[in-house]
Amino acid sequence: MREIRKHSYSYHRKQRTINIVIQIVLLILGLMWILPLLWIILTSFRAEPGSYTSYFWPKSFTLDNYSKLILVDQQFKFTKWFINTFIVAVVSCIGSTFIVLAVSYALSRLRFKMRKPMMNIALILGMFPGFMSMVAIYYILKGLGLTENPLVCLTLVYICGSGLTYYIAKGFFDTIPKSLDESAYLDGATRSQVFFRITIPLSKPIIVYTVLTTFMAPWVDYIFPSMICGANYDSYTVALGMFKMLEREFIGTYYTQFAAAAVLVSIPIGALFIVMQKYYVGGVTGGAVKG
Amino acid sequence: MTSLDFYALPWYKKILVKIAEFFVAIGKGVANFVIGAPGAVWRFIKMIGRGLRWLGSTFVHGDALTKLSYIIMGAGNLFRGQIIKGLIFLSAEVAYIGFMIDSGLGFIAGLRNLGTVQRGWYFDETLGIDVMRENGDNSMLILLYGIFALFVTLAFIFMWVHNIKSAYSAQQIKKSGRKLPGFVDDLKSLLDGQFHKTLLFIPVSGIVVFTIVPLVYMISLAFTNYDKDHQVPANLFTWIEFDNFKTILGSNSTIGNTFWPVLGWTLVWAFLATFLNYFLGIILAMLINKKGIKFKSFYRTLFVLAIAVPQFVSLLVMKNVFAEAGPVNVLLQELGWISSPLPFFTDPMWARMTIIAVNLWIGIPYTMLIVSGILMNIPDDLYEAARIDGASPFVMFRKITMPYVLFVTTPYLITQLVGNINNFNVIYFLTGGTPATLDYYQAGKTDLLVTWLYKLTVNSRDYSYAATIGILVFIICSLLSLITFRRSASYKNEEAFQ
Numbered sequence A: 001m002r003e004i005r006k007h008s009y010s011y012h013r014k015q016r017t018i019n020i021v022i023q024i025v026l027l028i029l030g031l032m033w034i035l036p037l038l039w040i041i042l043t044s045f046r047a048e049p050g051s052y053t054s055y056f057w058p059k060s061f062t063l064d065n066y067s068k069l070i071l072v073d074q075q076f077k078f079t080k081w082f083i084n085t086f087i088v089a090v091v092s093c094i095g096s097t098f099i100v101l102a103v104s105y106a107l108s109r110l111r112f113k114m115r116k117p118m119m120n121i122a123l124i125l126g127m128f129p130g131f132m133s134m135v136a137i138y139y140i141l142k143g144l145g146l147t148e149n150p151l152v153c154l155t156l157v158y159i160c161g162s163g164l165t166y167y168i169a170k171g172f173f174d175t176i177p178k179s180l181d182e183s184a185y186l187d188g189a190t191r192s193q194v195f196f197r198i199t200i201p202l203s204k205p206i207i208v209y210t211v212l213t214t215f216m217a218p219w220v221d222y223i224f225p226s227m228i229c230g231a232n233y234d235s236y237t238v239a240l241g242m243f244k245m246l247e248r249e250f251i252g253t254y255y256t257q258f259a260a261a262a263v264l265v266s267i268p269i270g271a272l273f274i275v276m277q278k279y280y281v282g283g284v285t286g287g288a289v290k291g
Numbered sequence B: 001m002t003s004l005d006f007y008a009l010p011w012y013k014k015i016l017v018k019i020a021e022f023f024v025a026i027g028k029g030v031a032n033f034v035i036g037a038p039g040a041v042w043r044f045i046k047m048i049g050r051g052l053r054w055l056g057s058t059f060v061h062g063d064a065l066t067k068l069s070y071i072i073m074g075a076g077n078l079f080r081g082q083i084i085k086g087l088i089f090l091s092a093e094v095a096y097i098g099f100m101i102d103s104g105l106g107f108i109a110g111l112r113n114l115g116t117v118q119r120g121w122y123f124d125e126t127l128g129i130d131v132m133r134e135n136g137d138n139s140m141l142i143l144l145y146g147i148f149a150l151f152v153t154l155a156f157i158f159m160w161v162h163n164i165k166s167a168y169s170a171q172q173i174k175k176s177g178r179k180l181p182g183f184v185d186d187l188k189s190l191l192d193g194q195f196h197k198t199l200l201f202i203p204v205s206g207i208v209v210f211t212i213v214p215l216v217y218m219i220s221l222a223f224t225n226y227d228k229d230h231q232v233p234a235n236l237f238t239w240i241e242f243d244n245f246k247t248i249l250g251s252n253s254t255i256g257n258t259f260w261p262v263l264g265w266t267l268v269w270a271f272l273a274t275f276l277n278y279f280l281g282i283i284l285a286m287l288i289n290k291k292g293i294k295f296k297s298f299y300r301t302l303f304v305l306a307i308a309v310p311q312f313v314s315l316l317v318m319k320n321v322f323a324e325a326g327p328v329n330v331l332l333q334e335l336g337w338i339s340s341p342l343p344f345f346t347d348p349m350w351a352r353m354t355i356i357a358v359n360l361w362i363g364i365p366y367t368m369l370i371v372s373g374i375l376m377n378i379p380d381d382l383y384e385a386a387r388i389d390g391a392s393p394f395v396m397f398r399k400i401t402m403p404y405v406l407f408v409t410t411p412y413l414i415t416q417l418v419g420n421i422n423n424f425n426v427i428y429f430l431t432g433g434t435p436a437t438l439d440y441y442q443a444g445k446t447d448l449l450v451t452w453l454y455k456l457t458v459n460s461r462d463y464s465y466a467a468t469i470g471i472l473v474f475i476i477c478s479l480l481s482l483i484t485f486r487r488s489a490s491y492k493n494e495e496a497f498q
Helices: A003-045 A063-071 A078-109 A115-127 A130-143 A152-163 A166-173 A178-186 A192-201 A204-222 A223-228 A238-245 A249-291 B005-008 B011-061 B064-069 B084-109 B139-175 B182-190 B193-223 B243-249 B254-289 B296-308 B311-320 B328-335 B348-377 B379-389 B393-421 B424-430 B449-458 B463-487
Strands: B120-124 B128-132
Touching: A003 A238, A003 A249, A003 B254, A003 B311, A003 B348, A063 A078, A063 B393, A078 A152, A078 A166, A078 A192, A078 A204, A078 A223, A078 A249, A078 B193, A115 B193, A115 B328, A115 B463, A130 A152, A130 A223, A130 B120, A130 B139, A130 B193, A130 B449, A130 B463, A152 A204, A152 A223, A152 B182, A152 B193, A166 A204, A166 B243, A178 B328, A178 B424, A192 A204, A192 B193, A204 A238, A223 A238, A223 B424, A238 A249, A238 B311, A238 B328, A249 B296, A249 B311, A249 B348, B005 B084, B005 B379, B011 B139, B064 B139, B084 B139, B084 B348, B139 B193, B182 B296, B193 B449, B193 B463, B243 B254, B243 B348, B254 B296, B254 B348, B254 B393, B254 B449, B296 B311, B311 B348, B348 B424, B379 B393, B393 B463, B449 B463
Parallel strands: none
Antiparallel strands: B120 B128
16 A cells, blocks of 8 residues: 555656646747747837847837837838728628638538539649739739729739638538528528528638638738739738838838837737637638548 | 558557558559549540530430520520520620620630731831831730630530520420429529529639639640740740640759759658648647646747737748847857857758748647647546556557547648648748759749749749649649548548538
8 A cells, every 4th residue: 555655656746847847848938939029029119220139128118110100101101001901801801701601601501513523623723832823813903904903903812712712611511410401491491591591690600710811811911912012012011011121221221110010910910810719720620520 | 561560560660661651652642643634534525425415315305496596595495485594695695706706716716826926127028128016916915815715615615505404494394384484483593492503603703713714824834935035025935835844854954953952842841841840739739738737828828929920920020030140149149159140041951940940930839729629629538548557658649649639630731731832931931042052043942842933933934934833833732632632531521410
């Protein structure tokens, strides 16, 4: 008996040491992950200009970087970019959500001849590097006479491209029991009524997820705006503009303002991401758990 | 080898066997792909054959009005009382014929050699002097318009077949004595039996216009010589069949000598980035979720915060953190550990390792986030039983945690792998492909195939090579994933839980 107690005592002690070691490791890792963020926040309040300093903690703090960035009309118009991106994000988020829901519902619950071929085609289209066709998209937009207005182009392309991102939403619809639909059909409901009155009210999580992801996409997309927007700073999105701020001729003057811009963009987008993450986890693993 | 033999092997041989199995599986996948492709083509031909047979038999069984619909679209509906439907078909035909006569035939004919008249000086025989020709052919527009006309024709054929179907069904409904559905009934069916058409019409047309047509255009470019020496509108380009593939896959040119090393680095990067992130993320999740660890949610929030920041922001910040005069170098120099800055982005080997390390910073929290949820789902009694049997933590990890996590996250892993092959952001924002090298054509030492593709399009305008690389990337990705993906349970049993 004593033997066992002794054994379990040493076992617990061993566990305690292990836990303390892990705790320290986690603390160090956490620091590694948070330090770059801390550094950019500190930089955004730094009064001394320039991109690099030979010290971590700024010598003096200021709010000038923010006020200049937002209020002063300079070469880079952050406020304008922010509004641009916001408009594109809102419009494309509304359009994309409708499209994603329509596609994923049709592919999940309705049965028609082209269903499987369509899903295979979507799979195949997703395998091409997205950037590959952007040049051609640009010429098509030019043919439609839209390139004068880059923001319209961006919105249109984001909305039209969203049809291919149905996968997670379809996985969600797949899990809603089919018996619900069937009993409604027996009561004489049409397919559209089932969609609007039964499925949509049950789909709040996936609607939230879709709205958030499609809203966030324009904020973080760099490559397509860089193709469409050209040299006109007025029609930039934040991602494009902030990349511009770090180019060699600007970085010295604008680095602290870039940091301020980074903070300003990260706060709303980061907050949305934190709201979205639990849906994200469910979406990524949901499809497989049921398999 | 039987499974008993396998279990008798020492652990390192087990790993070797697993690796060998992995490559055999890839080989099998390639073989299936090669064997399967002609099969798919054959099925497609058979499908077209069936369609043609159906058209023939419908023509034989159809009455005069149905037969008339083969030439005058909508006739079968129009004269049986479905006036609006018939008129829609008829106007589609009129519009199509008008378009074809007006310009469509010219567009399609232009596809043959993509323009013949070049802009520039030419010798005019009647005048006897060199003359400047201002308006040459624009091969790029000719190709684009030609593809557009082809798609219009496809849409018309679709409409035409639909018209015959509709005429034939109207004939049969009339014959059986039932009432023909009117236009209002047809509209109503779009909300019920045909609801998928309503739902899919806008998305599908969007995808056709902004994804499929551009893709077909770019794929066709891979078979032309639209490179920096054949820029429109000053020059023409034309079809050169498979020459681009021969140039890129061969080793007789700088481009060929660029492709293979870049492909090698792309694959190394994709595997390292995916699997390191995956395993380290799992370990992190296990550390956080271990019993007896305090502040679990605090740590989780800490790591999630790091990925909540938009990726381009954190990548641009990281670029500066590791720059030559960036904080890391400054700190190490101040501490006196190094005398000159570390070449994080300037030495090829260092740059590659830095990229993978930064990618760990970005990727590990994602895996942690996903795996945390899964870990909580693993029944505790499994571990309890294992502990009673005397299993070590490592054995429990290998026999319980890993299989469970792997089962749930395989699709995620595959998407990650393909995503990393096409990972534009990390490379472009961190190094932009640098350090540059003269051995490569338009690429730096850290360029992936996609960023090389970007540079070929944006910097040197070698569209034909860019398109060829795009096709090769497609082939690689589909080999890696399509096979695995289509075998996965969630693809086969999508209705299992409905």
